[in-house]
Each structure stands twice: as C-alpha cells, then as structure tokens.
Amino acid sequence: MLSTANADDPARCAVDDRAREVCLHNAAQRIATLSPGATELTYAAGAGDQVVAVVSYSDYPPEAKQVASVGSHTRIDLEKLVGLAPDLVIGWVTGNPAEQLETLESLGMPVFYIEPRDIEGVASAIERLARLAGTEAAGQTVADNFRTTMNALEERYRDREPVPTFYQVWDEPLMSVNSEHLIGQVMEICGGDNVFGEQPRLVPRIDDEAVLAANPEAIVAGGMGEENRHWLTHWEQYPNLTAVAQGNLFFVPPSLIQRPTPRLMEGTRVLCEKLDVARQKRRGA
Template sequence: MKQKEITGAFKKGVLIYSFLLLLLFFLLSFHALASPAPKIISLAPDLTEMVYALNLEDHLVAVSEYSDFPPQAKKLPIVGSFISPNIEKILFLHPSTVLAREGATPAELLQTLQKNKIEVLSFPAQTEKDIYATLFTLGKKFNKAEKARSLIKNMKENLAHIQKHTSDFQKPRVLIQIEEVPLMVAGKNTLPHRAIELSGGLNITSSYQGYPKLQREVLLKLNPDIIIIPETSGQEEKVKRMKALWKGKRIYIISGDLLTRATPRFIEGVTALSKKIHEPSF
C-alpha cells in the first residue's frame, strides 16, 4: 500500500472515531436530559440520616417528623409521621422515590403513592445487616455505591473489633428501657436487642418480641445487672426514680437515637453500650 493511501486510511479512521465519540457524547447528554434528577422523600428519621450519610441530601425534598439529624434536616418540609404521613402533601411535592420503614407506614398509604407513579422503597431495621442492605440498595440506585461500600466496611470493621475485645468478658444481664410511662422495653427483633448482643451482653427481655409494655413487677423478677435508659430532658429526676426502683443496680444513660435508629451511627451506640456494660474492663 502506498504512503498516500495509508495516510488517507488513517485520516478516515480518525474521522470515524471522532464521529463515534461525538455520537456517544450526544447520546449521554440526551439520557441525562431525559432522566430528571431524583426527588426523594423520607418517611423515617433514620432513613433521612441515611440519605445524608450517602451525600444525597441535594435530592431530599421532604422528611418525616423527628428527622433531626443531621441538624440541617430540620430545615426541610415535614410530611407528617412515619405512621400517618400526609399523602396530599407528598403528592404535591412530586417525588420520584419515597423511602419508608418496613411495617411502619400503613401498606394502603404506600399503595396510594405507587398508584400515583411514585416509587416506594421499604426497608427493615432490626439488625446491622438491615443497615448494610439499606446502604447497599440506596447506594446502587442513586449512584453512590462506592460511598455505601465505605460506610459498610467501616461499620463491619468496628463491630468486629468490639466483638473481639469483649469475647472473653462475662455477659451481664441488660435491660434497655425505652419509655418510662408506659413502661416500654426493647425485646427481640429490635435494633437495641441486637446492640446488646453485639456489645457482649444478654437481653433479659429477649423472650418478648418488639417493644412490649411490661409491669414493673415483671421486670423486677427478671433481675437485670444493668439498666440502660435513653438520654432525655429532665433525666436527672428519672435517674433518681430509677435508682429508687433498682436499688444496687448499675444505671446508665445512652443516646436513644444511637441504639434505635438504623444508621451508620449505630456503631457509636454499640461502642457506648460496650463501654458501659463492661466497665471497668473495657
């Protein structure tokens, strides 16, 4: 082949390659224009926190009541509680996706959203594995897979460290009291129950499911070594009452959000619980 023919073929190849690149650029641009940015509404405080943890806050248009972390979440419109969200307000905001807690928001309300062409994603929140699964699903859907993997990796490494550190410790009998009136505690299949297990303790109310309301006499008979109560306003008086009821028992205060919300901060709750129940060994 002559030099002139080779040069001509090369130029032709460059032109074809340039044309294909230009075509790809236009196709990607068209796809971006045809796919509007997602608009997310969260119907649970911990799911709100998940959105921020994945750096998706620019897509969050409204939240449920008690979505108070991070603080900037409190500036967003509120669409009611996770139990009874305001459907009309949600429809008015035209979200593309609504995030809900499995078993919390009534199914018929979520079905109403789906009938209006709104995607509904429901997530369980009973164990650390549920947190991983939620992060993975949201990360994959909203192009934050790498961030999700990083958060999951960090949680797994920290939990493994805690379990290794406490594996040889004696397992104290622990009670987590959620509410004082009515007297509500954390039973099996709850995040606080899993926190006790991961921190190296025994949940004395594990024979009950969910968050049962029990009589004081029942709890006294269960005879815990340690009682955990959530951090609240006016807690000094509550601690006094608790000490009068649980004479000689160890009573500690831990942020309730760290033990009950299925977010990456759950590891902070498990860490705090481990330090309290294994004091001074930890």
Template sequence: MKNIRNKKIIILLTLILTLTTVVGCENSNKIEDNKESKTKIENSAYPLEIEDQFNNKVKIEKEPKRIVSLAPSHTEILYSLGLGDKIVGVTSFCDYPEEAKEKDKIGDFEGVNIEKIIELEPDLVVQYGKGNEEVNNKIKEAGIPIVSYEPESIDEVIDTINEIGKITGKEDEAKKVTEDMKSKKEEVLNKVKNVEKVKVFYEIWHDPLSAAGPGSFMDELINLSGGENIAKDAKGGYSEFNEEELIERNPDVYLAAEDPEKTVESIKSRAGYDAMNAVKNNRVYLLEPNIVSRPGPRIVEALELVAKTLHPDLFK
C-alpha cells in the first residue's frame, strides 16, 4: 500500500510539473506575441507625413535614429524628449545641456557645413526658421528629411515640442514636458495676476538700439509677467528703436541679456538715460541669455525670471 501511495504521489507531481511547463511556455509565447504586436503598433506610425510650421510637407520613412539640430533651442527640445543619444550633430552655439558640447559641430548661425551634415548620415534635420533655400535643397537632394520651426510664444513652443515628439516617436515624453511647462506657466500667472503693471523696455542690441517688439516671445513674457512693453508698437519683433522715444516713454524697468560688451553701469551712463525711472531707481537688469533668448523647454523659466525681476516681492 505504501508503494502504491508513493507511485500516486510521483505521478501527481509529474502531472503538476508538466502542466506548469506547458502553461509557462504558453505565457512565454503570449509575452513574445505581445512584444511583437507592440513593436508592430509602434512601427505602424511610419512612414509619417507631416507639415511643419512653414507648410513644408515632409515624409518621415522611419523612426529617426540619427538627428542633426541646427539651433540651440531645438537641441534643448530634443534632449528634453530623451533623444540625446540620437543627436549626431549640433551648432557651435548648442551648449545646453552640457552633453551637447560633445556632439559633432556642423556650423553656426552664419552658416552650416552641408558636407559635414551629409557625412553624419542623419535621417532627420531640425532647423530654426525657414533656413537657406540652397542649403535646404542640398539636404533634401541627399535624401535627408528636414523640418523647420520658429516658435515665438509659449504656446508655439509647446506645439513645436509636441510636433517634434510625434516625428521622433516621443509623444508621451512630449506630453509630459509640455504639461510641466503649462503647470509652471500657470503658477507664475497666478502670482502676478493682481499686480500693477510696470513699464518695461527690453534691449536686443545697443548699437543701433534695438527692441523686443510685438510678436517676439520677449514681448509675450513681459506682458504675461505683469509688465507693459513700451516698444509694443515697434515696427516688428526685433527692430531699431529711437533713443529719444525710449527716454520720453520712461520705462520703470530696463532689461537686456548679459553680454561681454555691456554692463549695468555702461547702460546707465549712456547719454540721457539718467532721466529714466529705470536708471534713477536702479532697475536696470542683465538676464541670463541662454534662458531668455531660447524658445525651448526653458521658456517658462524665462517667464519666471522676468516676473521675478519685475515683481521681486512676489517671489520671496
């Protein structure tokens, strides 16, 4: 009887092990099937046909694996989406994040090295603005898709990030980045919503004097931060501004980006500037240029920086 019972136990254990193995194999097969199915779904987004900000219709055959960025702000967008390892070329001005400095350089704002770009064998080039027609054509002739974006507001930056996320297969990451940006924007707006507006001038350049006018993202940042841009009726977003008109309009706050060629004292000492409230009340400020001059993910940091500068008491 004891031997029979032992045999039954052995048979039962054998059956259990056999069933476990079968079920395990089935589950393993299901997992592999699911992985394969997921891969097919992800790849089904390509080829992708998009229209960039300048109405160029571009076909992206497959998920980009080698990307060239022709602007610091676009480089920051690509890094924010987790695409740093796929960036193979940047401009000499692309210095954020720190890793961007290690990438191959393909030129600067004055021109790009087309041969270098083609040599890097990118499957996507992202440029700021319309770009140079001759350069664009040569890149296209090499079979390289090129997309163009020039956001001039926080909402346009958000749209650009989402669009680049779509092109690169990083839509979820883009959504996370842009939701965080929207949240930061609302936080700043809530702090300044009841403030008394102050008159502001933002200097783009000093010789000749140029201002951030209507349509520029700095104009928007000033307005959102509880300021009134005294150059709101300038001829364009970045245009010359008459110094006599500046002094007559008498800004309460004078802003400019940090630059080796200027200091707060050098601005204050310009002829006639001592008549302005901004100079009388020591409200001339130089701001960190990489934050306030790049329409990328850090544009909401620029918004907070401008708001803090105009209304420091609200951010203590």
C-alpha cells in the first residue's frame, strides 16, 4: 500500500497505551516496530512502506519479512536499530526491555507504546498509528472494518448455547487465559464459557488436574506454529474428559488469535465455528 505521509504535515500527536502523549513534528517516515504485533498493526494502519526495522517473527504481512531485523522483541540490537535512523519506534508495553527503550528515548527517538487489551483497543491502535504515520484514511478504513466485523460476529453468536471451554495458550508450563484477556473476550463473543475465566491473573498457570476438575466440553489450543497441533494430543490420554470423549479438541492457528491485530477477525470466526461443532455434537447432529 502506498504511503500518504507528507513530510510537510504539521505536528501530529497521539496518546499511547502507557497514557503518554507522543508528538511528531512531521508524519513518521522511518518506523521501527519492536514486536510482531506492532509490525502487523503498523502495516494495517497503511504505513508499511515506512517500516525500516522489525524484530524476529514479524512474518505478516509477507512483505514484512523483507525488512531489516534488529533482533528479538526481548533483546534488541540497539546499534543496528540506531544505524537505521528511525524517526518513530513502536514499542510493546510488557514485551520489550524497558531499559533498551529508555535508551532509545534518551537518544531523542520518539517511542510509542502499544498493547491492545480489548477489541476497541485494536481498532484504536490502528487509528493512532495512522495518525503518527500520516496514513489516516487507510488506517480508518481498516479500523472501521475491524469494528464492524467483530460486532457482526458478536451479534451472530451472542445467543448460542454456552460451551464450557479451555483455551491453552502455552504447554510448559501449562497456561490459559482469564475472561479479561483479549482471547477470553473472543471466547465470550463465540459463546464459549471460559472454565478459567474467574482466575485473577490474565494468563494463569494451571495443571492437568485443574483441567480435569473443570472438565471442559471443548479444548482449544494454538501450539508452536501454524500447523503444529501436538498440544492437543496430550489430552487424549484422558478419555473421560468431556472434550476428548466428544472429539472437541480444536486447533486455531495462533497468529489468528494470539496477536491483537485485524487478523483477530479471522481467528474469532474460526473459533466460533469450532464451538458450533461442539454444539452440534451435543445435539447428536
């Protein structure tokens, strides 16, 4: 997508997800995105042509893989990043090393922190990034489509029968999500009754015994990679678990549901369809 940024634009400001107002004299022309999610959101905002640095696993959209990598989200190659002379750095609130981002700020680089925690936060992040990049029209179109699609999915599935569901976000240690987590919110849209929804931590650590006690009707996992479903095979050793007995072990590609980006639309659609399968089996359809 062609950039609509104009170097002669007046100062533009946006509030980041640390409640800090970040202002640029001109629309950003050289953007560094320091997490795969930040990369996706910046491209979604219409600013892909302005991205000059990414981190490992920034694999979507495909053209992002051609951009210079400056390490991982947990360890940034500061010398390489500084050498690329970004005029805007997109950081991840809880994912990037705070001291490294503080070093970048001390060198005069504006750092805009993002970490969407809900559906509206994803749309808002796109709009704010578009504001800083001077790509407002493109970003607004994507943000509006995201809101419309997610609202339509909620309308479609809100009255479906609840399905007690366990979402496995990691295997060792075994981890799930609570109802406040973005994935938990997606489960709610689809009519999934999150069996660990009341846990106080966003990403609670649990064990097999806790899952067996909760006895979910469906188990959903992402796994390590887009085609790796081995996390689900672990549960087959428990044939009396309702999800196993009913054949409701479902895989959802992690990039569609574990990144707070517009692809969450597809991840939500896939999850909703999986839970509908569980409902059909319940009725013996």
